[in-house]
Amino acid sequence: MSVEALQEEAIADVKQRIDxxxxxxxxxxxxxxxxxxxxxxxxxxxxxxxxxGLPGLGKTMVVRKISEVMDLQFSRIQFTPDLMPxxxxxxxxxxxxDQDGQSFxxxxxxxxxxxxxxxxxxxxxxxxxxxxxxxxxERTVTVMGDMHTLNEPFFVLATQNPIDLEGTYPxxxxxxxxxxxxINVAYPTQEELKEIAVRTTGTSGQALEQLxxxxxxxxxxxxxxQVLVADQVLNYAVTITMAxxxxxxxxxxxxKNYVLYGxxxxxxxxxxxIAKVRALFDGRYNVSIGDIKKSAVAVLRxxxxxxxxxxxxxxxxxxxxxxxxxxxxxxx
Numbered sequence: 451m452s453v454e455a456l457q458e459e460a461i462a463d464v465k466q467r468i469d470x471x472x473x474x475x476x477x478x479x480x481x482x483x484x485x486x487x488x489x490x491x492x493x494x495x496x497x498x499x500x501x502x503g504l505p506g507l508g509k510t511m512v513v514r515k516i517s518e519v520m521d522l523q524f525s526r527i528q529f530t531p532d533l534m535p536x537x538x539x540x541x542x543x544x545x546x547x548d549q550d551g552q553s554f555x556x557x558x559x560x561x562x563x564x565x566x567x568x569x570x571x572x573x574x575x576x577x578x579x580x581x582x583x584x585x586x587x588e589r590t591v592t593v594m595g596d597m598h599t600l601n602e603p604f605f606v607l608a609t610q611n612p613i614d615l616e617g618t619y620p621x622x623x624x625x626x627x628x629x630x631x632x633i634n635v636a637y638p639t640q641e642e643l644k645e646i647a648v649r650t651t652g653t654s655g656q657a658l659e660q661l662x663x664x665x666x667x668x669x670x671x672x673x674x675x676q677v678l679v680a681d682q683v684l685n686y687a688v689t690i691t692m693a694x695x696x697x698x699x700x701x702x703x704x705x706k707n708y709v710l711y712g713x714x715x716x717x718x719x720x721x722x723x724i725a726k727v728r729a730l731f732d733g734r735y736n737v738s739i740g741d742i743k744k745s746a747v748a749v750l751r752x753x754x755x756x757x758x759x760x761x762x763x764x765x766x767x768x769x770x771x772x773x774x775x776x777x778x779x780x781x782x
Contacts, residue, residue, distance in 0.1 A: 457735060464670050465733040468494075470661050474519050478658060479512055480649065481642030488633045488748055489516060489607065491731070494670045495723040497630025498586050498606040500571075500752065507635045508646075509609040513567045516607075520667065521660040522564035523601065529574035535581035539591040540598070556593065561585050564601055564664055568608035572621055579625060582606060586628040603667050623755065630720045632752035634768075670730070677726040678736045684722070686778060687742050691718040693774045694754050702773045708760030709770070713753040721749045739779075747771050 468490060475486055485501065489512070492499035501509045510526070517524035527538055540559030547553045560566060561582075571579065585591050589600045608629070610621070626632075638646060693700040694712030705712070725741035732741075751767045 460673060461730060461733055461735060464673060464730060467662055467666065468670075468731050471519050474658055474661055475512075475515055478515055478649070479508065480645045481638045482508060482512055482635070485509075485512060485633055485635055486516070488631055489513070491724050491727045491745075492631050493520075493603070493605050493607075493667060494674055494727045494730070495630055495720075496603065496671050497720065497723065498608070498628060500626070500629040500632045501607070501609045501635055502612065502632060503609075503635030504637070505611060507637065509635055510567060510569055513565065513607045513609075515658060517565045518658050519661055521663040522603070522667070524565045524567070525560035525563035526567040526569060527560050528569050529571050529578070531573065531575055533574050533578045535578055536593070538578070538581060539585070539593055542594055542596075554594075556596065556598065558598075559591075561591060562598075562601055564603055564605065566604070566606050568606055570611060571608040572610040576622065579621060583625055583628065586625075603664055603671070626752045627714065627716050629752060631724065631748040633748055634751075670727075674723070674726045674730045677729050677734075679722060679726070680736065683725075683737050683739055683742060686739055687718060687721050687725070689778045690742065690746055690774055691721065691750075693778060694750060694771070700774075700778065702770070702777050704765070704770055704773060708756055708763070708765045709754055710757040710760070711755045713750050717750055717753045721745055724749055743775050743779075746775055 471490070472483075472486060476483070479486060489499055489501075493516075501512075503509055514524065514526075516522075527533075536559070538559050538561055540557050540562065542554040542556050544552050545555045568582065571582075585600060585604075586606050589602070589604050590597050591600065592598070606629075689700055691713050692698045693702070694705060694709065694717075695701060696706045696709045696712070698712075701709075701712075721742065722737070724745040725737045728741045728745060729735070729737045747768050750771050754767050754770065756765055756767070
């Protein structure tokens with residue numbers, strides 16, 4: 451069998467297994483198809499994902515069920531104002547040793563899992579939020595000068611409440627940029643709300659089948675990295691990223707009027723990574739312009755910072771990005 455045939459077979463296998471994962475999740479999760487799709491994109495791309503929505507919309511349950519179907523080690527951290535950094539990283543404790551003495555032994559915190567659900571991450575103080583930065587960026591934690599390597603694969607899937615709710619702390623820009631995507635979780639429709647009630651208030655449970663494991667996720671990640679990106683597509687992604695800056699020639703009038711800072715290089719890297727995964731999930735070995743357009747809003751919305759006028763006028767960042775996409779396509 452030729453190399454091309456082997457690649458096509460491997461891509462088809464990934465697509466088939468991902469489709470099976472989504473179908474299995476739909477047996478329990480109602481009306482969150484886009485959220486599930488974007489979460490899977492982010493995980494196969496090897497990134498962390500931030501979900502924002504009002505309490506009670508099922509953000510926590512979606513993450514938990516994904517860990518079940520993908521057979522990944524799961525831990526949940528409920529962020530509160532009194533949570534300390536060592537509560538999530540772990541700490542050294544004195545224990546008896548074999549020489550009838552005592553020594554420090556490191557006890558792992560909940561970060562040592564494949565999927566870490568950082569629940570209501572913006573209810574913790576900035577000190578505890580910053581403790582996640584090393585883990586998210588370097589896949590390590592340092593306690594009392596000793597560096598400890600986290601498990602592979604490692605994902606922080608964080609949830610946050612809208613910032614205007616009581617008791618929330620804005621995430622610092624550096625930490626926001628660590629998330630490969632930000633997903634807005636919408637309120638369910640009337641029919642979806644009815645189905646949720648039916649599925650969750652009855653006597654029958656919904657045990658989901660484990661369909662893939664950590665090795666599949668890492669294998670799919672390596673395959674996604676090999677997906678090809680033509681120069682034309684790459685230039686389009688670069689144009690979009692640069693157009694989020696108010697001083698750029700490609701910026702729209704609204705970006706120039708309402709944006710303080712646009713996306714940095716990590717935004718472009720994330721955009722390409724997600725577009726590659728989207729192409730892989732679609733059974734293709736090359737990224738299209740459509741992959742970039744479908745990925746841009748979720749990748750860039752948390753990397754655009756409004757100026758005073760933009761905040762005062764409650765400018766919609768998603769609409770800003772949509773306008774940038776239209777403008778970039780007209781220039782192409």
